[in-house]
């Protein structure tokens with residue numbers, strides 16, 4: 009037995025036999041063509057076939073998963089039809105390059121361009137380009153693409169990089185799990201694996217050279233663990249875990265359409281976090297009661313230039329309309345730290361998490377911030393949009409944002425443009441400062457939403473991504489718990505609603521603490537809605553308070569975690 013670790017990209021447990029999907033041989037001999045016209049036609053025919061094949065795959069995915077996922081595949085058609093890219097390839101063919109070489113070189117050029125941005129989302133486009141390159145080359149060379157649609161039931165696919173088009177060919181009944189050597193949690197392949205509900209562990213270093221085809225293997229997509237050649241005991245242990253996972257998933261369906269309330273009937277709100285307008289579909293499907301955090305920076309990161317007021321208005325109003333009057337909390341641009349937007353030209357800093365970011369950047373750049381505020385006020389006409397300000401550390405910051413909002417309102421008024429006059433403005437409570445002066449900030453805010461991802465980092469002085477100090481990055485630390493309690497208590501004392509949109513809001517161990525502190529709104533990822541609703545339903549307020557009293561008297565993270573674990577309901 010050998011155990012490997014990777015990124016837990018899609019939950020669930022798969023047990024089966026390995027199929028190593030080898031890279032296709034796409035080598036070719038570059039040649040100079042004389043009849044460039046015929047070569048251009050050969051290339052067009054390959055594009056037409058690629059487009060037809062891709063559309064077929066997209067239809068497949070649309071039926072088995074959904075429209076949104078199919079759009080990822082259809083994106084390839086749009087990319088290959090991009091006049092600039094096509095024009096560059098055709099130009100090379102006209103100059104005498106064979107279609108394979110022209111395609112190869114232009115795809116490499118685009119790929120390098122996307123990779124050089126260093127931005128995760130833009131870099132994913134390089135994977136799409138690579139997918140297009142391989143698909144077209146295999147057509148031009150007449151070599152069949154690896155067919156994984158007909159593998160036997162219980163197959164665990166091991167592949168270098170699972171491309172979106174390969175994922176689209178998967179027959180979900182037959183694939184027990186997926187393992188890759190590269191790719192991150194937010195890669196398109198990971199998104200598709202989650203949508204197909206196939207357990208997946210990604211980025212397992214050098215795994216292909218360590219596995220043999222046909223061997224038995226266990227993939228725990230919830231923990232990011234792969235066990236090659238498992239013992240009988242391990243197979244029995246993981247089969248039982250798998251049964252439990254599936255039964256649990258089924259049981260959660262009973263919570264669809266239910267109110268979110270504690271065992272003794274205290275009703276709270278259970279909303280979702282989203283990054284793109286198209287994610288709204290996941291919110292309605294998972295029965296979220298609103299949007300507690302729309303991270304607008306993805307609109308900016310996903311675009312090659314600053315999105316205009318109009319584009320932003322479209323995005324925000326689309327979400328507001330789709331949510332049909334339910335609350336939609338939209339966070340204003342939160343860039344800097346680990347989120348770079350290349351065209352904004354932010355200088356690199358020694359301590360980016362302590363630097364020029366989020367509200368600090370926005371207040372110094374009204375030319376960037378005002379169009380966003382205008383778009384938000386205009387879109388608010390179409391639903392219950394509320395504006396949330398990230399990384400607030402001082403009272404002045406909130407006052408300045410509100411002054412800017414008033415300025416924007418006056419401008420819209422004088423321009424005769426429709427907007428909503430009484431949009432609520434709140435702060436993300438996610439800094440140590442906010443945790444210490446919530447009473448002062450509450451006087452300036454219509455609501456708070458606690459961002460425990462950053463609050464944990466800024467309280468413990470730990471960078472979320474640094475594995476050397478990861479042991480300190482835990483919301484179970486008494487320091488973080490006191491911050492959370494303080495923010496909720498002071499917010500409520502001031503009479504404003506307090507929510508939480510950091511990952512802790514979905515943590516079943518912390519939920520009783522949040523109930524005890526009186527949290528009004530929980531905002532979690534769409535996939536966690538039903539589990540959170542169930543955990544909330546299992547606790548009575550008094551019972552949660554009794555546990556919280558004991559927990560708040562503890563002195564170490566370990567003691568807290570152990571007590572919460574010992575009292576967990578399932």
Ligand code: PEP
Nearest residue numbers: 438459460461462509510
């Ligand atoms: C947080 O900090 O808890 C949060 C929700 O925001 P983000 O993860 O986008 O920083």
Ligand code: MG
Nearest residue numbers: 438459461462
């Ligand atoms: Mg944050």
